[in-house]
Amino acid sequence: MDTLKINYKNLYYPPGGILMWIIIFLELITFGMALVAFALYGSEEPELFHQSRLQLNSTFGAINTVFLLTSGFFMASAVHEFKENNIKKSSLYFKLTMLGGLLFLLLKSVEYYHKIESGITLDTNAFFAFYWLLTGFHLIHVIMGLVILIWTNNGMMKKNSDTEIADVEACAAFWHMCDLIWLLLFPVLYLIY
Numbered sequence: 001m002d003t004l005k006i007n008y009k010n011l012y013y014p015p016g017g018i019l020m021w022i023i024i025f026l027e028l029i030t031f032g033m034a035l036v037a038f039a040l041y042g043s044e045e046p047e048l049f050h051q052s053r054l055q056l057n058s059t060f061g062a063i064n065t066v067f068l069l070t071s072g073f074f075m076a077s078a079v080h081e082f083k084e085n086n087i088k089k090s091s092l093y094f095k096l097t098m099l100g101g102l103l104f105l106l107l108k109s110v111e112y113y114h115k116i117e118s119g120i121t122l123d124t125n126a127f128f129a130f131y132w133l134l135t136g137f138h139l140i141h142v143i144m145g146l147v148i149l150i151w152t153n154n155g156m157m158k159k160n161s162d163t164e165i166a167d168v169e170a171c172a173a174f175w176h177m178c179d180l181i182w183l184l185l186f187p188v189l190y191l192i193y
Contacts, residue, residue, distance in 0.1 A: 020170045024177045027141070031134070031181050035188055038130045045126060052127035053190065055120065060111045061190040064104050065182060071100025072179040075172045082168045087156055090168070094153040097175065101146045108139055131189055138181050145175050 042049040078093035115121075115128075122132045152171045156163035 017166055017170055020173050024173060027177060027181070031137075031184060034130070034134055034137075035184060038134070038188065041126045041130070048125055049127045052125060052131075053192075055118070056131070056190050057111060057114070058190045060107055061186050064107050065186050067100045067104040067107070068179045068182050071097045071104070072176055074100065075175045079165075079168050079172045082156070083165060087161075091153055091157055094149055098146055098149050098153075101142055101149070101175075101178075104142060105139070105146075108135070134185055134189065138178070138185060141178050141181065145171075145178050148174055 074093045074096040078090045078097060081087075081090035081093060120128055122129055148171050152163060152167055155161055156168070
């Protein structure tokens with residue numbers, strides 16, 4: 001009977017809770033609509049978008065992809081260790097996840113600095129308007145993800161912690177959303193045009 005109850009709960013309450021998944025779907029729809037608009041504008045001005053894309057540092061984009069994917073692996077490991085009741089090891093993986101996020105922020109800041117130094121801003125052209133808005137919005141999500149990770153990690157390390165697996169899974173779901181959004185943004189902005 002307990003097995004049926006667990007399966008029922010897993011079917012109707014995905015890891016992290018239904019509210020987290022509603023938020024994730026809304027965010028993915030928002031980014032998806034922005035990418036469709038980007039493609040439409042790009043089809044109207046293909047040369048401008050191509051020349052603008054060439055001004056992006058695809059090496060930075062690729063390295064940031066590695067940072068986020070690696071941090072996603074550590075996040076999955078943190079969830080696994082928490083489920084095994086190995087809180088210290090889970091916390092270590094939380095910290096490695098955060099390190100990947102911080103490295104992403106650092107490299108993205110360097111990239112932004114180079115763009116601003118080169119005079120490339122939000123109003124340079126349509127391509128860079130999308131670039132700044134999409135990557136900036138994603139950057140805000142990464143910062144929010146780091147705050148959530150810090151909060152949850154600190155909570156689970158407290159004596160008599162009330163942190164549950166649902167809390168850890170919600171962190172993981174949000175963090176993986178950041179990974180997924182970047183996996184959509186990187187090829188569209190840095191490689192295709």
